[in-house]
Amino acid sequence: MAFHKINVTINDDLEQVVVPSNMTLMHMLRESLALTGTKNGCSAGECGACTVLLNGEPVNSCMVLAVECDGAKIVTVEGLAGKKQLDPIQEAIVQEGGVQCGFCTPGILISSHALLKRNPNPSEDEIREALVGNLCRCTGYVRIIESVKVAARMQSVTT
Amino acid sequence: MTMNTHPSLPEFEYVQPATLAEACEFLASHAVEARPFLGGTDVFVRMRDGFLTPQFLVDVKNLKGLNDLHFDPKAGLTLGAAVNMNRVIASPEVKAYYPLLAEACRSVASYPLRTRATIVGNICNASPAGDTIGACLTLDGVLHIHGINGPRQESMASFFLGPGKTTLKLGDVVTAIHFPIPPKGCVGMYLKLGRNQLSDLSIVGVTALGYPDSNCKSGYRFRLALASVAPVPLVPTQAETYLANHSITPESVHEAARLSTDACSPIDDVRGSARYRKQMARNLSAKALAEVWKKLN
Amino acid sequence: MAKTDRQDIPSPIGENSPRIDAREKVTGAAIYADDIQFGNSLLHARIKRSPHPHALIKKIDTTKASALPGVKAVVTGEDFPGYIGLYLRDRYIFCRGRVRYVGDPVAGVAAISEEIAEKALELIEVEYEILEPVLDPEFGASPKAPLLHPDLGQYAVVNFIFPQAGTNISNHFKIRKGDVDSAWEKCAAIIERKYRIPQIQHVPIEPHVATAKVDETGEITLWVSSQSPFAQRNLIAESMGISQSKVRVIAPYVGGGFGSKAGVSMEALVVAIATKVKGHPVKLLLTREEEFYTAFVRQGLVAYFKMGCDENGRLLAMENKFYWDGGAYTEYGVNITRASGYSSSGPYEVPNVRTDSYCVYTNHPVTGPMRGFGMPEMHAGLEQCIDELALKIGMDAVEFRKLNCLKTGSTLVTGSKMHATGLSDCIKKTAEAINWGTKAPPSAPNKRRGKGLAIMWKAPAMPPNAGSSAWVELAEDGTVNVGVGGQELGQGVFTVMAQMAAGALGVPYESVRIATPVDTRYSPYEWQTVASRLTWSMGNAVANAAKDAKRQILDTVAEAWEETPEDLNIVNGVVISYKSEREIPLKNLVVYGLPKPGDQGWRGGPVVGRGKFMPAYVTGLDPETGQGERAVVHYTTGAQAVELEVDLDTGRIEIIKGVSTFDVGKAINPEMVKAQMEGGFVQGMSSALFEILQLKDGFVRNPSFVDYRIATSADTPRELQAYIVEVPQDDGPWGARGIGEHSMVPTIPAIANAIYDAVGVRLEGPPFTAEKVYLAMLDAGIVK
Incomplete structure (x- = not known):
């Protein structure tokens, strides 16, 4: 099997990685780069725990080949926070109690962050729809949905 | 399993x-x-x-032209094969002229998956459950295909041969799907019944499109497509013909729903039984037709 | 801290302290078992599994697999003769001679990559002689069924489990209370029903993962996503015939457990493989698909209920028969049978009860503990019967429950007395919150609206002597490090332990840390993180440890100040004297002690408090009658209600509103208690509406998220209310008892009762899918 040398920007750092054809973006992040905040929950694009931003849009990183990311920009949960402060959605989900076991949390944060970027003031229905691909078994989603609302309010205050 | x-x-x-x-x-x-x-x-x-x-x-997603989304008020909409479903949903032209297409895309899986999923991919998989296929059928989608003998076009209507089987030949790459400008005054709807509220595959899906058409006795033409009720995405032509020839009333809508159910040959699988699917094909066809009819008036 | 003065509840007990683990979990910094980096010496394990539900292994040939380049070890059952199991040692680590379910581990491979390990699996040749499978627990319990465990009589078993040698019954629990036979004629109304509850899966979002390394001296280290590091140490050591001290289990954060990561399951496989490649860490990560059919699943249940009441609605008798589908091995599940037996009256006072609860071997996936431990399954039927009985005798279902439910001092089904309980308050509050007795119009003409309510009880199901221990250590800056052996699964136990340590010691919450990850080499002993027992049991241990530390500190200061410890206290991290009004911050003394005057030496020194808790009062039950002094430590009780709509066109159910009220004794962190109630409600709702392992001929037909659906953000009710009732537990820390599991116990019957209220149909069992509801309405003529 062939290996490919790719250049990819991850959380603002340019990385050069050698990846086999069959390596997924999720495996590259977790295994080649030890960015283990991105979680492996199903490897089938169903649970959303591995959600990252690929060129600004959320994807299931288990359903993207690493080699396809040559020249791409990736943001993982490790890259959400600024140098000094958390992203509003991180702040909100802590405050609202939207974290329990924490395994779905990175994916939830990425999906929510992306939602708030394309729609700064989402309705409850829009939040539910945006998170439908991020399974959570602990919280029952109530506090997660609330967190997104709170983050939207935080953002509107700061901008 | x-x-x-x-x-x-x-x-x-x-x-x-x-x-x-x-x-x-x-x-x-x-x-x-x-x-x-x-x-x-x-x-x-x-x-x-x-x-x-x-x-x-x-x-093939980075090949020239495959990422183009092009709309022309006369010629219609051309979606490059690699245009992902979220782009389709977000496109103002799609929203304005082909809302049914956006509605069908929105019913697919989740936002992150739709960043990768494409309508052409959905069509080429040729799953009877394909959520966007009904919209493409009723909107008269035409596939642009590049084969070893050069480009050609194929209508959606004759594309599906069986589960996972299409008329595509070795070496074929579908490059785009083209939609003509939809008929004036048309109204469409996709009713999808999954196990969950959203994100699931369909147990049954019904696409309905209706528009005024003076060539029809009833004054209206209705198009229907059913998902997950036959080996291929199903167009119940008898139901469509019936509505073209009978004035649109609650009774004729029910008769059309019955005809569309008769055309179904669903199977039992993990998602639902054939018996339930038949029932749902009828109820959802009736509901979709009634809703479309309501909006037409 | 058996007795506490509740007049004086210190901060931050009862306050909504922020989660101690939240920040690291939102930044991606929190480490889970699959995140640990092992470098290039890591090997990958894959498991060769049985493709048959029941067969004899005639021959295994591993030669070709072993010869494949990159393969470092191939193991089979021949290498590991020891049995393993929690209550009943009925399984080998790898199958020996016989396979009993599709997925049963037959051989294991360690290789330099997962791909090579997989290729090696294909090269392992196994010859089987296919046997007739047992696919139904009721049939399995009958003499006609083929015997799945011919050696059942020889298995090691704890003294409160009763396997029936020569049958497939691995436990038979009986209740014989009063005189059921003659009670029926006194009943004015009787209901008899049968229910079938399917197997479901826990679906933690983090699949099972374990990495094991064995060093040259045979010492084992296991890094694992685990609810039970200590139980795993014990069970693996026993099975391998080595000392517990030679097994070290390191257990970082758990990405969801719900019981599936309790006891021991796939962890033993990877340890066994690692013994053959000393020095190499070997990792086994279950695929999501394997998670569905090879990790624990919840037991299936076929339940028969008969219950009757007098003309005033007072319950007179119950006769229950439970056939638990225990699957291929029931080493843990046997105790579910027992728990459902000693709780088989539901939360009601019933004078005459006869129960037979059977745990039956079948050729289905291995079942084990899952959130609720038999209670959601049992209550699913029982609480529907209660509704039906109330209807039959002409009483409102809530009034019927208020009349019959357990009150403080009620006689329990096991003959002992109910401790102080707020169950009646829970019913009242829940009924009020759902506006019981009123009916709102449906949101559309093709919909029907209904309400349903159900109540529950559940005790921690565990050995009588399940123990907890803790230590509390102070650092130079006065911060506090708390050692515990219980696990953070998301339920919030680390936060609650930090609150308890802070409260008992007298320091700010922010200055407490939990010593993580749990490591059996350094962490104090904890039986398992199961049974909703940690807030109560480990909480007692932590509070005791904090008090011990406090005593040490106050003794030192009292001596230095020539005062008595009784006049001193620690407030906000400062030792103060109520008598002399002197004060000294903890940081000035907790490591170096205090100097004696005049440079005459020092007193005190590093402070380490220790604490333990083990219930000493749980008695056995008579094996023939199930009667005894005190079967369990306590019962948490509560109620749930739902309002829902049924779509007449499709049969689809939408839960509009859910209400939960539970008596938690004392909410140490009220918002986190409510979060448990919400999460449990939605998990219960998911099991009621969507979840089933579709088993056919022993195969799981839907082992993936594509076809095993769980509730998503779009399915969760728009209104979810949670209320706390606090009737203190006499031996709970500040009166607290558990809540984690209870919150999904009454959800299925509450929803079933609401469906009946809406459209008048009842189903044999969940999930109440749109299809089942629609076809039931069709068959009943409600829709055409």
Whole structure:
């Protein structure tokens, strides 16, 4: 099997990685780069725990080949926070109690962050729809949905 | 059932052709061992499950033109094969002229998956459950295909041969789907019944499109397409003809729903029984037709 | 701290302290078992599994697999003769001679990559002689069924489990209370029903993962996503015939457990493989698909209920028969049978009860503990019967429950007395919150609206002597490090332990840390993180440890100040004297002690408090009658209600509103208690509406998220209310008892009762899918 040398920007750092054809973006992040905040929950694009931003849009990183990311920009949960402060959605989900076991949390944060970027003031229905691909078994989603609302309010205050 | 799903993707070679011709040639010369892919949302899953074992995955999504979304008020809409579903949903032209297409896309899986999923991919998988196929059928989609003998076009209506089987030949790459400008005053709707509220595959899906048409006795033409009730996405032509010839009343809508149910040949599977699917084909057809009719008036 | 003065509840007990683990979990910094980096010496394990539900292994040939380049070890059952199991040692680590379910581990491979390990699996040749499978628990319990465990009589078993040698019954629990036979004629109304509850899966979002390394001296280290590091140490050591001290289990954060990561399951496989490749860490990560059919699943249940009441609605008798589908091995599940037996009256006072609860071997996936431990399954039927009985005798279902439910001092089904309980308050509050007795119009003409309510009880199901221990250590800056052996699964136990340590010691919450990850080499002993027992049991241990530390500190200061410890206290991290009004911050003394005057030496020194808790009062039950002094430590009780709509066109159910009220004794962190109630409600709702392992001929037909659906963000009710009732537990820390599991116990019957209220149909069992509801309405003529 062939290996490919790719250049990819991850959380603002340019990385050069050698990846086999069959390596997924999720495996590259977790295994080649030890960015283990991105979680492996199903490897089938169903649970959303591995959600990252690929060129600004959320994807299931288990359903993207690493080699396809040559020249791409990736943001993982490790890259959400600024140098000094958390992203509003991180702040909100802590405050609202939207974290329990924490395994779905990175994916939830990425999906929510992306939602708030394309729609700064989402309705409850829009939040539910945006998170439908991020399974959570602990919280029952109530506090997660609330967190997104709170983050939207935080953002509107700061901008 | 898939007992021995691989932990990750099995080995294959990733091939990125520079041109369409190169892609077609490679696919034609590696008949069994190569497969084209766009977003991979279906092919990766089936490779993990061991159903597909390609030696080469040919990435066609970056080929010239495949990412173009082009609208012309006269000619209609052309979606490059690699245009993902979220782009379709977000497109103002789609919203204005083809809301049914956006509605169908929105019913597919989740936002992150739709960043990768494409309408053309959905069509080429030729699953009877394909959520966007009904919209493409009723909107008279035409596939643009590049084969070893050059480009050609194929209508959606004759594209599906069986579950996973289409008229595509070795070396074919679908480059785009084109939609003519929809009929004036048309109203469409996709009713999808899944196990969950959103994100599931359909147990039954019904696409209905209606528009005023003076060539019809009833004054209206209705188009219908049903998902997950037959080996291929189903167009119940008898129901469509019935509504063209009978004035639209609650009774004729029910009769059309009955005819569309008669055309179904669903199976029992993990998602639902044939008995339930028949019932739902009827109820959802009736509901979709009634809702469309309501909006037409 | 058996007795506490509740007049004086210190901060931050009862306050909504922020989660101690939240920040690291939102930044991606929190480490889970699959995140640990092992470098290049890591090997990957894959498991060869049985493709048959029941067969004899005639021959295994591993030669070709062993010869494959990159393969470092191939193991089979021949290498590991020891049995393993929690209550009943009925399984080998790898199968020996016989396979009993599709997925049963037959051989294991360690290789330099997962791909090579997989290729090696294909090269292992196994010859089977296929046997007739047992696919139904009721049939399995009958003499006609083929015997799945011919050696059942020889298995090691704890003294409160009763396997029936020569049958497939691995436990038979009986209740014989009063005189059921003659009670029926006194009943004015009797209901008899049968229910079938399917197997479901826990679906933690983090699949099972374990990495094991064995060093040259045979010492084992296991890094694992685990609810039970200590139980795993014990069970693996026993099975391998080595000392517990030679097994070290390191257990970082758990990405969801719900019981599936309790006891021991796939962890033993990877340890066994690692013994053959000393020096190499070997990792086994279950695929999501394997998670569905080879990790624990919840037991299936076929339940028969008969219950009757007098003309005033007072319950007179119950006769229950439970056939638990225990699957291929029931080493843990046997105790579910027992728990459902000693709780088989539901939360009601019933004078005459006869129960037979059977745990039956079948050729289905291995069942084990899952959130609720038999209670959601049992209550699913029982609480529907209660509704039906109330209807039959002409009483409102809530009034019927208020009349019959357990009150403080009620006689329990096991003959002992109910401790102080707020169950009646829970019913009242829940009924009020759902506006019981009123009916809102449906949101559309093709919909029907209904309300349903159900109540529950559940005790921690565990050995009588399940123990907890803790230590509390102070650092130079006065911060506090708390050692515990219980696990953070998301339920919030680390936060609650930090609150308890802070409260008992007298320091700010922010200055407490939990010593993580749990490591059996350094962490104090904890039986398992199961049974909703940690807030109560480990909480007692932590509070005791904090008090011990406090005593040490106050003794030192009292001596230095020539005062008595009784006049001193620690407030906000400062030792103060109520008498002399002197004060000294903890940081000035907790490591170096205090100097004696005049440079005459020092007193005190590093402070380490220790604490333990083990219930000493749980008695056995008579094996023939199930009667005894005190079967369990306590019962948490509560109620749930739902309002829902049924779509007449499709049968689809939408839960509009859910209400939960539970008596938690004392909410140490009220918002986190409510979060448990919400999460449990939605998990219960998911099991009621969507979840089923579709088993056919022993195969799981839907082992993936594509076809095993769980509730998503779009399915969760728009209104979810949670209320706390606090009737203190006499031996709970500040009166607290558990809540984690209870919150999904009454959800299925509450929804079933609401469906009946809406459209008048009842189903044999969940999930109440749109299809089942629609076809039931069709068959009943409600829709055409």
